[in-house]
Amino acid sequence: MNGDNEKRSGQSENGGTDGYKDIWNDTGNKSKSQYEDNRHDGYDNRFRDYDNQYKDYDKEYKDDDNQYRDYDDQYKDYQKDDYKDYENKNYQYDDYRGMTEPEQKKLEVPGWIILFLILVVALDVVCMIRFPKVLSDYKVYAKAENRISSGETTQVINDLKLLSDKYPDSVPVLTKSIKLSMENGYYDVAGYIMDTYLTGKSLSDSEYDRINRYYTQLEAYYKTYDAIDELTKPFSENASVSEADYEKLKTDLESLLNEAGQDYATIYYYLGSIETDLTNSLNYFQSCYDTDPEIYDVRVRLAVLYRRMGDYKTAERYVNEALAKEKTDSDALRSMAILKMLEGDLESGRNLAKEAYDMNPDGNYIKETYLIALSQSGMKAEAEKLQEEIIKKDGALDEDTVMLLNGDITLENYYVE
DSSP states (O other): OGGGTOOOTTOOTTOTTHHHHHHHHHTOOOOOOHHHHHHHHHHHHHHHHHHHHHHHHHHHHHHHHHHHHHHHHHHHHHHHHHHHHHHHHHHHHHHHHHSOHHHHHHHSOOHHHHHHHHHHHHHHHHHHHHHHHHHHHHHHHHTHHHHHHTTBHHHHHHHHHHHHHHOTTOHHHHHHHHHHHHHTTOHHHHHHHIIIIITTOOOOHHHHHHHHHHHHHHHHHHHHHHHHHHHHHHHHHOSOOOHHHHHHHHHHHHHHTTSTTOOHHHHHHHHHHHOOSHHHHHHHHHHHHHHOTTSTTHHHHHHHHHHHTTOHHHHHHHHHHHHHHBTTOHHHHHHHHHHHHHTTOHHHHHHHHHHHHHHOTTSTTHHHHHHHHHHHTTOHHHHHHHHHHHHHHHOSOOHHHHHHHTTSSOHHHHHOO
């Protein structure tokens, strides 16, 4: 700084206060008053104070200057380190650029790997979208037997048919669908799947043998079905059918029992349906059941006949079998409702009749049975409302039903021969 070299006025070459003393001696006035001596001493002391203050300022300046140098060194170090990082990155890039093309390709991800990863991600997305549906389909396949054991046979067979339509190339799906359909009397579904999807499929020896047995059974079933359809055609075309016509039909059906390759259970079922004698009808249906218990609604038919003959216990056994196969079978529910009412359990009878009505209100005699159950339980208002509904839709009630509702006959008179 300038203050480091510049001399102050009255200061000697050596500095300090000697200059003041020299000037004072030059005047030759040695006998100055004490006042002047004191003034000189005051000046001298003030100079020392200024000089000390200067030294303090100078020291403070040097401290600031040192601190500045420290900051400057830190900044330079920071710049140096940052530049090295940047320089290292450039060196890495320069190393890559300095490589030959084959060396560069070694470090690059091959295009087929990228394509493969994209494909994997796409498949994952598709699987995530389709997984719930696939899982649901698998449950239909895996739990089919358990659901049938729980009385959901009709729904299971319908689900398996849809599954076969969805997976026509899946031999396990097709063979299971056919097997369960055949075992439970759903022959039309089994025949449809066999004809539509199974032709040309590769099967194991055991599967081939089983399918062949099913084919033989279905061949007899459809042969008999076509024969009965031809025999009963006049009945569907002619409204006025005589007793003699029914006797001829009965004779023709019985003749089919003597032919090989017929489905005898189906023949017995139709014979039981047209027979007017209660005992003969029962015998035909019993033969049908003994030949093939899964055909049509033979269990319910037997239950009705045994109930009409007063054998409630046997009737209930067949109804329970029917409900074990299909718990929502409205005809079986109606039959059980009647049995419960005949046994005096009006509440259970009414609940079962309502369940049948809720399942299939337009089924044979379903509304009438529920109406009777309401009436027998003393629920007059509900019975009258349902009676109005029946009359409005189906016309007047039959004479026996009116007599029962009026109390002119008993439940036994109405339901038992």
